[in-house]
Amino acid sequence: MTSFQSGQGISEFLLPKQTPVRETLEGWEDWRRKRKSFTPAPRLDLAAWRALSPRQRTLHDLHRTSTHSNLPLLQTPMTKAVTKLVHGRIMGNALKHKPTTRAGVMVTGGGYQGKTETVCEIIATFEDTWLELHRQLNPDAVPGSRDLHAPVAYVQTPVTAKPKSTCKAILNFYGAPIHARMDLPDLVRQVAVSLQENGTKVLVLDDITRLRMHRVDDQDTLDLIRAFMSMHVTLILIGVDIPRSGLLQEGRRDPSNGQYVLPPSQHAKVHGLEPTQTQRRFDLVELDHFRYDTPQQIAAWVDHLAGIQANLRLLKAPADVLTGGHMPEYLFERTNGVVGALERLIEDGCTEAMETKEESLTVDVLDHIDIILEDDAGRDPDAGEIPAIPPRRSQVERKRPHNSVFDDRGPAEETG
């Protein structure tokens, strides 16, 4: 008996879950522990669905909708490359005993290309591994003790970041006390204490390209952020098109290893975090979007679509609903190979397909859907966090001759 038949476990997928607030330690831990626990709706064909009672159908439909809005994060050739570098850097740094400053990583890419989700998954996996390692090496160690409390800290750069507001954003992650009277030296000291007391090995600052390097305040903030590297954490900075943002303007590329070398942090000196002035080193890694030029690139895109279609629960959709015919090419045209735009199109398409009882994704269904990314809270359009997505086909003049296969609704129609 499935969960919707017995009524068991319904709350898990029906009750509106709070959006995970990963910017606090509690929210982060909650997300990390539950991130793989979603159970997709059982797969039913039209006949099996029709055999359900009206109440069971309603519940099953809700579970299907929930499944379409909780599509899993898929490994892609691009996420693989980023994971290899970032995970390797974090692990290497965490196991380092020497008090030297750890090299950081900058993760760059266009908006909606999965930077945040990919990095969160990498650091959550690191934390899982780190905690497991501690349990094996020292079975008496309990969560909550130093070195185990918050191995990673995830912080979003404030939209108008100043040194003080950046410190406060970090302290907010830990829920550390912030008093109105605290000046910058107090805040920096408190950040150092929090990182150390919680055994933090990785500090992520997301949306770092909100800093505008022509502003003195923002340059000062970047200098302060570099100071955190003397606190023996691996600093990960995530941003849209970092090379063009000016963040590296003071840096130079070391041809021997490709790392960017930035000047020592003045804040580290002023706040006594570091006795000697050390340059800051960063690997720069790009999370690219899919491309559609070579056979390998096309195969990778089709693979990704196959991973998504395995999670769709439309009653009349053929097994190759996204990978068959011209669908891969059509979906690429619509999304430019941007995973976030694809996810939005598929999710909205599934809603439309269920509402209209079409119960399959066809070019016709998808052509009615606009990919709207602008209204997504928490993104800063001025920082390039919203990618340019091509208009839908019906809005542009058709570039190629009419292709009947494109408009074929496939076997979906016959099954109905």
Ligand SMILES: Nc1ncnc2c1ncn2[C@@H]1O[C@H](COP(=O)(O)OP(=O)(O)OP(=O)(O)O)[C@@H](O)[C@H]1O
């Ligand atoms: N590898 C993936 N597989 C499937 N879906 C993905 C993948 N990566 C990201 N997504 C989806 O794409 C959407 C955008 O991802 P994310 O927020 O990580 O992008 P971003 O690059 O951080 O964007 P921004 O620059 O606006 O912050 C998310 O809803 C996420 O679930």
Ligand SMILES: [Mg+2]
């Ligand atoms: Mg992001």
